[in-house]
Amino acid sequence: MISNDFMPVEPYNTSMLALGVGQRAEVIVYGLGKPTDKVWMRSNIVAWSINDGQLTEALGVVYYEGADTKTIPTAGLNEGPAADTSPRWCGNDPLTVTVPSFPLKASEPAITKHLDIRMKNNGTHMLLNFGDNSFRANFNDPLLGKALSVLSTISSRQETCGTLVPRRQ
């Protein structure tokens, strides 16, 4: 394992790795097999991720250079390193082993807020709430445009009021 989500990490060895939605991992796999070998590549949905139970293991075939590509590996489903001893565990490898090559120190937060994530009934629908707020986007009036117009209003004021807002380059 050499890189995680656009961040190179100090290389470490693993036989299996977990990836949440959107996560990336760059791995170097040494071709340990014989030239005629063919083996399964496997990816399993963890038990907590809701599914209909019909097919939770995706397979791909690794063919070595001399393998018969008209046949597939004989190992069955849910075997090998993908046969997880803790199939419900959704975490990544522990931070103690995923050490970034260029560590960044987190700065002290100016504000700390506690936000609970909950499904809440708003009278008609169940909505995800983030710290008691749900977000409703106006597709015809994106927030960034609003933020910029607020910024330009404030920045015209800031000349007299000081530097409250980001300086424009």
Add this chain to the structure above:
Amino acid sequence: MALATWVGNIQASPVSIRSSARHPPQVLEAPDKLFARHARQQDIDAVSSRADDDDSSMSGILRRDFDVVSPPSKVLPPRSDDAADASDGDYKPPKVIPRSGEEFSMSGKLSPLHKVILSRADGITSAGDFEPFSPPPKIRPSQSRISRRQSVWTSGFIRNLINKFTGQSPTKPVPGSGSTSSGLTPCQQNGPSKYGIPEMETLPKYYGGGSETLWGTITTTNANPYKSCPQTGATRSYDFTVAECDIRPDGVETKRAVCVNGQFPGPLIEANYGDMIQVKVTNKLHEKGTSMHWHGFLQTGTNQMDGVPGVTQCAIAPNATMTYTFRAELYGTAWYHTHYSAQYAGGAVGPMVIYGPTNTNADIIDLGPVMLSDWYRNDYMTNIRGLMRPISEGGPINPLTNSNLINGKMRFPCSKTNLKCDTADYSTFKFTSGKNHLLRLVNTGSNAVQKFAIDG
């Protein structure tokens, strides 16, 4: 390295082998642009560095020391806490004419989410010897257009028509038959995607024949990529069309999938660390908006290119185009996906590779992206309608993942479904004994955590 050192519990059961050509010569000629990875790259003009930020606050970290190659540096403003600052204040979101409120309405047409799972009687009933219809080869629309020709040929329309007239249905093979022979062509399974088939090329070390001088003396350990990046002066241009597509990633029919350039997963975006990436995204969906999000990109000074409707832009209206331009400020593996409703669960995703410094000097065969993805048979609107079902009608239905894919492929056991199903191909990867292989794993799914391993 140890991914391959695990010794698997190999079950030595013999399997019957039905021999057949692995892939019929169906893989279509790719003219000018589609797969010519190096066709579009522009000459690298210059390498220069970002303004010399102060990294000294990081104790024990080497201060960055760029080798600046001529011409003189173009200096980008340093990144600061002024994160909200856009490069120019004249952001004007494209005007979108509101369409019918289908996306937002919970009309009476609400189809129960698990209709497909619960009532499977609507599937193909008998197995026959019918050979699935093959699309005519040698015609490939240009990347900028998903031509009508393609959508007609690859749509199940003609296949269905033939089935209807012959009274036959596609072959329903025995699951796990131990053969690589497929009832589907790669194109029927994934559109013109090259991932996971022998035609997939290995990736270079640098894009467009460059060299490590592209990023000077920057290594993974001597520079903070979040504070600065080189400017290569090169722009990598891509042309995307988002449209409905007829794909069968695991062999089972899929309803109203959404693809980029007709393929699932979408085309690979490649660039070098510090390049600009420019993607023209055209919406050819019927009465649905779209947008493209570049997952993991910093968008310093290009906030409006982040691709989130309602937050950073108006959705791209049907038949409208938006050109995204942003810098590859970080390096490694990433992906893109549409960010409109639950659209990307329908297939509109693809990989991105930014060539840059790496943590290894080993001689490596870069096998490219390995995308891991859950998969739904229902179209994304059915799923999202279920998820947003009003309480008065019973409240949300959580969509259940129906399948799991590697690089958009898997062989679903057709005996488990009454839906139209053909034997599909697994993704394949070419390894060389005694060599190192780089796999760029991405979870491009929309729900499931994936656990990846290789036998052997």
